[in-house]
Amino acid sequence: MISKTIEKLLSKVQKPGRYVGGELNSVIKSKEDVEIRFAFCFPDIYEVGMSHLGMKILYSQLNTVPYIWCERVFAPWADMEEQMRRCQVPLYALESGDSLADFDIIGFTLQYELSYTNILNMLDLAGVPLKACDRHSLSRLVVAGGPCACNPEPLADFFDLFFIGEGEEVDLEVLALYREFKKKGGTKQNFLQAAAQIPGVYVPSLYTVEYREDGTIREMRPQCGAPKTVKKRLMPDLDKSYFPDRFVVPAIEIVHDRAVAEVLRGCIRGCRFCQAGFLYRPFREKSVDVINKQCFDLCENTGYDEISLSSLSTSDYSDIYGLLDKLHTWTPEQKIGVSLPSLRVDNFSTELMSKIKSVRRSGLTFAPEAGTQRLRDVINKNVTEEELLKTVNTAFAGGWTTIKLYFMIGLPTETMEDVEGIANLGQAVVDAFYSNPDKPKGRSVKVSVSTASFVPKPFTPFQWEPQDTMEMLREKQRHLVRTVKTRKIELSWHDAETSFLEAVFARGDRRLGAVLLKAWENGCKMDGWKDFFSLSKWLEQFRACGIDPEFYANRRRSPDEVLPWDHLDYGVTKSFLIEEWKRARENRTTPNCREKCSACGAACFKGGICVENR
Amino acid sequence: MKTVRVWFRKTGTARFISHLDLNRCMARAIHKAKIPLWYTEGFNPHAFLTFALPLSLGISGERESMDMKLEDNALSDAELMERMNAGLPPDIRVYAVTEPVMKPGQITAASYRISLEVENMDAEQAAGRIAELFRSETLVVSKHTKSGWSDFDLAPYLGNIEVSAAKTTVEISSVLPAGSSLNINPTLLTDAVGKYLHLEFYAKIRRTCLYGESQKIFE
Numbered sequence: 001m002i003s004k005t006i007e008k009l010l011s012k013v014q015k016p017g018r019y020v021g022g023e024l025n026s027v028i029k030s031k032e033d034v035e036i037r038f039a040f041c042f043p044d045i046y047e048v049g050m051s052h053l054g055m056k057i058l059y060s061q062l063n064t065v066p067y068i069w070c071e072r073v074f075a076p077w078a079d080m081e082e083q084m085r086r087c088q089v090p091l092y093a094l095e096s097g098d099s100l101a102d103f104d105i106i107g108f109t110l111q112y113e114l115s116y117t118n119i120l121n122m123l124d125l126a127g128v129p130l131k132a133c134d135r136h137s138l139s140r141l142v143v144a145g146g147p148c149a150c151n152p153e154p155l156a157d158f159f160d161l162f163f164i165g166e167g168e169e170v171d172l173e174v175l176a177l178y179r180e181f182k183k184k185g186g187t188k189q190n191f192l193q194a195a196a197q198i199p200g201v202y203v204p205s206l207y208t209v210e211y212r213e214d215g216t217i218r219e220m221r222p223q224c225g226a227p228k229t230v231k232k233r234l235m236p237d238l239d240k241s242y243f244p245d246r247f248v249v250p251a252i253e254i255v256h257d258r259a260v261a262e263v264l265r266g267c268i269r270g271c272r273f274c275q276a277g278f279l280y281r282p283f284r285e286k287s288v289d290v291i292n293k294q295c296f297d298l299c300e301n302t303g304y305d306e307i308s309l310s311s312l313s314t315s316d317y318s319d320i321y322g323l324l325d326k327l328h329t330w331t332p333e334q335k336i337g338v339s340l341p342s343l344r345v346d347n348f349s350t351e352l353m354s355k356i357k358s359v360r361r362s363g364l365t366f367a368p369e370a371g372t373q374r375l376r377d378v379i380n381k382n383v384t385e386e387e388l389l390k391t392v393n394t395a396f397a398g399g400w401t402t403i404k405l406y407f408m409i410g411l412p413t414e415t416m417e418d419v420e421g422i423a424n425l426g427q428a429v430v431d432a433f434y435s436n437p438d439k440p441k442g443r444s445v446k447v448s449v450s451t452a453s454f455v456p457k458p459f460t461p462f463q464w465e466p467q468d469t470m471e472m473l474r475e476k477q478r479h480l481v482r483t484v485k486t487r488k489i490e491l492s493w494h495d496a497e498t499s500f501l502e503a504v505f506a507r508g509d510r511r512l513g514a515v516l517l518k519a520w521e522n523g524c525k526m527d528g529w530k531d532f533f534s535l536s537k538w539l540e541q542f543r544a545c546g547i548d549p550e551f552y553a554n555r556r557r558s559p560d561e562v563l564p565w566d567h568l569d570y571g572v573t574k575s576f577l578i579e580e581w582k583r584a585r586e587n588r589t590t591p592n593c594r595e596k597c598s599a600c601g602a603a604c605f606k607g608g609i610c611v612e613n614r
Numbered sequence: 615m616k617t618v619r620v621w622f623r624k625t626g627t628a629r630f631i632s633h634l635d636l637n638r639c640m641a642r643a644i645h646k647a648k649i650p651l652w653y654t655e656g657f658n659p660h661a662f663l664t665f666a667l668p669l670s671l672g673i674s675g676e677r678e679s680m681d682m683k684l685e686d687n688a689l690s691d692a693e694l695m696e697r698m699n700a701g702l703p704p705d706i707r708v709y710a711v712t713e714p715v716m717k718p719g720q721i722t723a724a725s726y727r728i729s730l731e732v733e734n735m736d737a738e739q740a741a742g743r744i745a746e747l748f749r750s751e752t753l754v755v756s757k758h759t760k761s762g763w764s765d766f767d768l769a770p771y772l773g774n775i776e777v778s779a780a781k782t783t784v785e786i787s788s789v790l791p792a793g794s795s796l797n798i799n800p801t802l803l804t805d806a807v808g809k810y811l812h813l814e815f816y817a818k819i820r821r822t823c824l825y826g827e828s829q830k831i832f833e
Contacts, residue, residue, distance in 0.1 A: 002627065007816075008816045009814075010630060010672070011672055011817075016633065016671070016672070017630045017632070018628040019630075020627035021627060022626065022627030022628065022703050022704060022705050023703055024701065024702065024703050024704075045823075244675050249627070249642065249703075251631045251635055251639050251703050252631065252632070252635045253634075253638065254636060300646070301641035301646075302642070302646065303643055303645045303646025303647075303701045304642065304645075305642075305645050334645075335645070498724050528686075
């Protein structure tokens, strides 16, 4: 329950519904009845954070434990922050309205690099000391997990502990240990040393870093018995893995306002630019019956009339037709629509199309990622132009007239010819529409071509590659604009500046902590939002700290360099990534996990496709 | 097909749900409750949900209503209520289901209770000043209309206003024109208090009832 002090602020802000809680299915416990209060913090606004599936899973799971009360905390928008600071209202959790500072554990999910300043801002809004070394007691332990925890080094100064890999088990193990320490009045230091022994737990303060003269890392040395490498945690059997039967249902509209079923984790494809494709290996599927039951329960308990079948590549689900058929035994009658957020160019069929369309039509988006076959081979996106054209023809014949195509610019080895290929591919789709005899009559075609800038990420074969400079990216964007000859193609692109900062932090090391702190002190926040992001302000902070951002974004690493994340182990071996990097430069593709095992190393988890294939 | 009028309270945190979001909340609760709604038979079937009178963001409603069309042989009123409440946020509660008597278009007035927590004056004194203000011959405030901001004289509409002091608050109760022809938002009253008396306060506003012609309670 929010206090009267908070209520008074709400008349002065936009969308007050973000700040009040009280939603259907939110979990209210009595603080006297629990032993651990856990604040699940999403470092962005409510509408974004509430759309995130990982938070829904862990929120519900933690709350199944009687001695834990997990609550939600989001970053306030600037207007609310101003009111809170003016009236000295600390950042609070939506369930109890209590200050973040009253919690035992403050947990952040790290979804994207540009949310890092928000983390500092949220801690500060509750008066929690930002640096881990300035927080001395066991309470207000600041922890994090999520994809960006695969290189948590830029955040090492601020966090006590990181969860590496999937959280469902390790979170509970750490909380059980915390409970013991809290009961017996243990110290934070002793707790952290004990926690570091739990697989999947990385305690940054237990590692010292030495640098070489050229600025690269000489060594990461573990202290106090911490493991040399921390191996990610993984749920080998998704059918047995916890999944909530209800979501908190927001009363205000959020970004993804629907029921979400997770059909699989990982991806068979191995696109070389895609961090998620490597981080979440091995590929594991839930069974049709489990997914069907989870969808049914979610709809029963929320009232949503749309289910999204979510994963990195849902059309790769091995029994996608069986699943859709099963869902169709009850969804049409209940007026529930089923949508697939990600479709692949090479396995989209009339049958699949008819099954998604039967209730409600969703947009069609495909991601060829690169404009020419050569470059698609470099990135191992095993999709051909013929397949794309066949797919869009199927879609046109089925009545669709709007196609979205996603591309990246700045990929390794890219030339201007490859950039032109993006426009040409868009043009080929437009041409396919007009030469299709079954196209919808009397309607025009629209092809939205949207391009993101490539950001090299840890644990991918391109982790050693330089990012194109912002000037190069802009030149390529201009060249693309010049090449597009028709108004049927609508072009859009991400600006190069945010991609540059993302690249710096994605592969950054501990020295960036100082820059982050300074940037926050000088007003940087909500960097993922156009209204706030200012690269010039960031560059000032880099200068002030004597740190060259290009060292992180635009430098080619040598394969024997110690990388800031080398002490973390996601299963995929470095030698495999080096081999993939080599094949990329030779324009050679690698078969997907279903066709042939390429021995990436993820088989060590003994789960999913690695086991099924043997 | 029959039309029912669902009566609900929208209080507490729910007063920060906008009208558009309330619409979606209700639609979701109805869907969750598996209430056999009657859908239009056109190309794009949809249900009818008609709210008597939208409530401004931040104002609680104690006697709000929504009409919906149900298939025949629908469930009992008690069951409908129970199932709806199971799908709504705790601060939106359905408390009655009736057959509609008046049409929402017949609404001409609404009653409000405003509770002012005045910060820079004690309640007794503030109540006196506010009562006096509301007796002014003219009381001009800025009103937002389709063509922008314009001056609006509240005085003709304050004949029935009551102002009293409670322990720490000033309580104002008022019936104001409401509906499609003239709608006066109660925040105009608090605007006037702020503008002319320079008081600093926190206002909690509740809409307590809706009325048709000649003060007939909306049913």
